[in-house]
Amino acid sequence: MWVAILLTAAGCYLLKLLGLSVPQSVLAHPAVRRIADLLPVALLAALVGTQTFGDGASLSVDARLAGLVAGVVALLLRASFLVVVAVAAVSAAVLRLLAG
Amino acid sequence: MTEARRTIVRDAVAVGVATGAYGISFGAIAVTSGLSVLQACALSLLVFTGASQFAFVGVVAAGGAPVSGAATALMLGSRNTLYGLRLGSLLDLRGARRNAAAQLVIDESTAMAINRDNAADARLGFFATGLAVFALWNLATLGGALAGQALGDPRAFGLDAAVAAAFVALMWPQLRDARSRTTALAAAVLAVALVPLVPAGVPVLAAALVAVLGGLRAAR
Numbered sequence: 001m002w003v004a005i006l007l008t009a010a011g012c013y014l015l016k017l018l019g020l021s022v023p024q025s026v027l028a029h030p031a032v033r034r035i036a037d038l039l040p041v042a043l044l045a046a047l048v049g050t051q052t053f054g055d056g057a058s059l060s061v062d063a064r065l066a067g068l069v070a071g072v073v074a075l076l077l078r079a080s081f082l083v084v085v086a087v088a089a090v091s092a093a094v095l096r097l098l099a100g
Numbered sequence: 101m102t103e104a105r106r107t108i109v110r111d112a113v114a115v116g117v118a119t120g121a122y123g124i125s126f127g128a129i130a131v132t133s134g135l136s137v138l139q140a141c142a143l144s145l146l147v148f149t150g151a152s153q154f155a156f157v158g159v160v161a162a163g164g165a166p167v168s169g170a171a172t173a174l175m176l177g178s179r180n181t182l183y184g185l186r187l188g189s190l191l192d193l194r195g196a197r198r199n200a201a202a203q204l205v206i207d208e209s210t211a212m213a214i215n216r217d218n219a220a221d222a223r224l225g226f227f228a229t230g231l232a233v234f235a236l237w238n239l240a241t242l243g244g245a246l247a248g249q250a251l252g253d254p255r256a257f258g259l260d261a262a263v264a265a266a267f268v269a270l271m272w273p274q275l276r277d278a279r280s281r282t283t284a285l286a287a288a289v290l291a292v293a294l295v296p297l298v299p300a301g302v303p304v305l306a307a308a309l310v311a312v313l314g315g316l317r318a319a320r
Contacts, residue, residue, distance in 0.1 A: 019184015035315030067261025
């Protein structure tokens, strides 16, 4: 078990360092630069999608979506970051409480 | 410290609390899966990337060999490499500082760095968030490993919806740009569509293809 843990730790750290260490000359190419710019948005949006609808290997629509929609409404009303996060959490929690 | 920078630190702490709370689940699940408290804490300190850690204990809990848990964890950890491609130029760090910063490259610290309009704010967003999540994630792991499920499920407090909404809020300024908006929407749709078809973690990695296509298409 310890061997696997240390292997995972070393591997995950090197993966993080690898991305930060790619020379800027490689990233200077316009197409590569645009791809690198779009990567975080694509991955984070995908993460939001799977966090909202994913349920193991299946999809489900539940209080998470309601919380997210409430958060987006707060964003459209120009609420601050803390308010957006709190609105999403409270909406989902209250809905779950009501659904019992 | 200016008002804007205070706001960044305050938001970073909020992100740390919302995501750090999942460390309780991680600690509890790790111990239930047969890891010792020390092993659970070592994963949070040394691996420090939530999706990989959950995958590792998930494989072990399902009776898989620890080494196949490690392989799954590494596959999931590769998304941090892709974040680094953007963060490298944004943070512009060298030597020992870069090597230390690498451990903090995760979803949350990336999201808090990419939406800033200058390098100093991007660095502050990255380090404040990375350190806040690191501290709370590790404390929560220890608490969860010792107390088990007794500390409660973060979902009961709506923290799953809060984390998703936090990512949307952090991407919000970028989504004013039409190409970013199209990319984000296509990436989310692709990832959700893939959830029933491929192993956990792959849908998010597959969404990187959307960024590649978006970047190439604009080149023409």
